[in-house]
Amino acid sequence: MDTDTFPAIPATPPPPPPAPTQPAKKKGSFAKKAVLGLLLIATIAVFATIGYVWWTESKIERIDSAELVSLATVAPASGEPVNFLVIATDDRSSLPDDWNEDAFGEFAGRRTDVMMLAHMIPGERIQLLSLPRDLMVDIEGNGTNRLNASYVVGGPDLLVKTIQQETGIPVHHFVEIDFGGFGRVVDSLGGVTIDFPLPARDGKSGLNVEAGAQTLDGEMAVAYARSRQYEVYENGSWTGTGGGDIARTQRQQDIMVQLFNQVASPSSAFNLPTFLPTFADNITADEGLSLGLMTDLGRAALGLNSSNIDRITLPVKNHRGSDGRSYVIPTDAAAAVIAAFKAGDPYP
Numbered sequence: 001m002d003t004d005t006f007p008a009i010p011a012t013p014p015p016p017p018p019a020p021t022q023p024a025k026k027k028g029s030f031a032k033k034a035v036l037g038l039l040l041i042a043t044i045a046v047f048a049t050i051g052y053v054w055w056t057e058s059k060i061e062r063i064d065s066a067e068l069v070s071l072a073t074v075a076p077a078s079g080e081p082v083n084f085l086v087i088a089t090d091d092r093s094s095l096p097d098d099w100n101e102d103a104f105g106e107f108a109g110r111r112t113d114v115m116m117l118a119h120m121i122p123g124e125r126i127q128l129l130s131l132p133r134d135l136m137v138d139i140e141g142n143g144t145n146r147l148n149a150s151y152v153v154g155g156p157d158l159l160v161k162t163i164q165q166e167t168g169i170p171v172h173h174f175v176e177i178d179f180g181g182f183g184r185v186v187d188s189l190g191g192v193t194i195d196f197p198l199p200a201r202d203g204k205s206g207l208n209v210e211a212g213a214q215t216l217d218g219e220m221a222v223a224y225a226r227s228r229q230y231e232v233y234e235n236g237s238w239t240g241t242g243g244g245d246i247a248r249t250q251r252q253q254d255i256m257v258q259l260f261n262q263v264a265s266p267s268s269a270f271n272l273p274t275f276l277p278t279f280a281d282n283i284t285a286d287e288g289l290s291l292g293l294m295t296d297l298g299r300a301a302l303g304l305n306s307s308n309i310d311r312i313t314l315p316v317k318n319h320r321g322s323d324g325r326s327y328v329i330p331t332d333a334a335a336a337v338i339a340a341f342k343a344g345d346p347y348p
């Protein structure tokens with residue numbers, strides 16, 4: 001047989017080349033990427049926060065240091081007590097359009113409606129000391145007059161100077177707000193809750209509330225803080241409670257304490273991004289009061305509650321001046337109150 005007629009047997013194909021091996025992943029590469037991602041997110045958050053703080057602080061109307069020279073020149077060290085003078089003015093020019101303007105009357109300009117010293121002792125307590133508007137004082141260059149006149153004739157600087165001279169209390173920072181601004185701040189927190197033992201009203205300020213815990217919006221909170229003709233409904237009739245300006249300063253302190261509780265409440269966490277810029281946009285303050293300082297104080301204050309807030313109105317009595325005008329003057333108890341405020345001790 002001719003072997004040349006048989007088909008050739010194909011040669012065995014060579015084995016395929018080995019698949020290229022993947023380089024071994026370095027241990028920890030995923031963890032490094034995760035860390036880098038977190039660092040990137042944290043960096044963005046930091047810059048976003050800085051931007052938010054800067055944007056918020058830029059909303060504060062500032063009083064030039066040359067126009068407010070009476071503030072205490074020695075600032076307290078970090079962590080040391082800080083004294084604020086907080087005033088509310090009766091300026092009607094910024095009232096919201098939907099408020100009842102008939103409740104505010106027709107008055108041009110602005111006068112101090114609230115004067116309150118706040119002593120902030122970080123991590124320990126807050127002390128509030130209200131000063132009556134009719135307190136008899138000696139105003140530099142203007143003789144004897146009521147305390148609120150110092151603001152009218154000389155603005156914040158003369159008011160600060162007069163209070164420091166009369167009380168011996170150093171004032172480190174100054175904050176001012178008007179009726180409309182205060183109402184907007186209250187609204188930014190969803191209102192402020194006050195417990196009323198009885199139905200209450202004031203036909204002049206516009207206050208009108210039922211008994212029990214009532215959440216006041218900005219307009220009604222201002223009506224409560226302004227009330228001078230406060231009446232309660234008891235035994236079938238409306239009765240005036242009296243107390244004059246002293247009772248009124250106590251109501252103002254009620255509002256301040258409840259606002260503090262509202263800010264510190266976990267339920268208000270979602271309102272804070274609105275509250276902070278609203279607060280900044282509606283206050284006037286000295287140049288040294290940075291948002292960073294306010295944030296530090298606020299952070300320290302969040303560890304407190306309303307039981308850590310001591311409050312009092314300077315003890316006074318009625319007095320008829322030689323000019324025939326009615327004033328109030330400090331009683332013998334006033335010196336002990338002022339001493340407790342300066343020392344950061346509980347009020348007597």
